[in-house]
Amino acid sequence: MPESSVRLATADDVPTILRLIKGLAAFEDLGDQVKATEADLLRDGFGAQPRFECLIAEHAGKAVGFALFFHSYSTFEGRTGLYLEDLFVLEDARELGAGRGLIRALAQLALERDCARLELSVLDWNPARGFYQKLGFQHNEEWLPYRIKGQALENLASEA
Known part of the structure; x- marks a missing residue:
């Protein structure tokens, strides 16, 4: 069975990316939390100031997965990195090498762009954690993620 192929997404891929x-x-x-629209993805991924990039994995001419990523910056390293926001492969394509192909392509891009690292976050229950560990990713236990959004973000921003 042929391996999946990976390519950079184009604006024509926006409906596929949203799917x-x-x-x-x-x-x-x-599923009820997806607010992004095709217009959002077109503006932020393929507009005048792209905020993200995306790779598409294909098998037999069909999109079977994606990796959405953007550049980060490490003040300690003095270099950029790549942050993988989302990686997803359709369930019926998970044994075709698409996930590994997407991660490998990201690693290649990171090296081509002189990035110091490739980072991602994964939910604690996600079975993909084992996949990432086999590839050499390490769980960074000393750093805890924090987030502010919605009304709390608005309240903070409006403080005098």
Whole structure:
């Protein structure tokens, strides 16, 4: 069986990217939380100031997965890195090498762009944790993620 191929997404892929984002959200039981629209993805990924990039994994001419990423910056390293926001492969394509192909392509891009690292976050229950560990990713236990959004973000921003 031929291996999946990976390519950089184009603006024409926006409907596919949104479909895969919704697939990821359904996998995480968060389907009702997807607010992104095709217009959002077109503006932020393929507009005048792109905020993210995306890779598409294909098998037999069909999109079976995606990796959405952006550059980060390490003040300690003095270099950029790549942050993988989302990686998702359709369930019926998970044994075709698409996930590994997407991660390998990201690693190649990171090296080509002189990035110091490739980072991601994964939910604690996600079975993909074992996949990432086999590839050499390490769980960074000393750092805890924090987030502020919604009304709390608005309240903080409006303080005098």
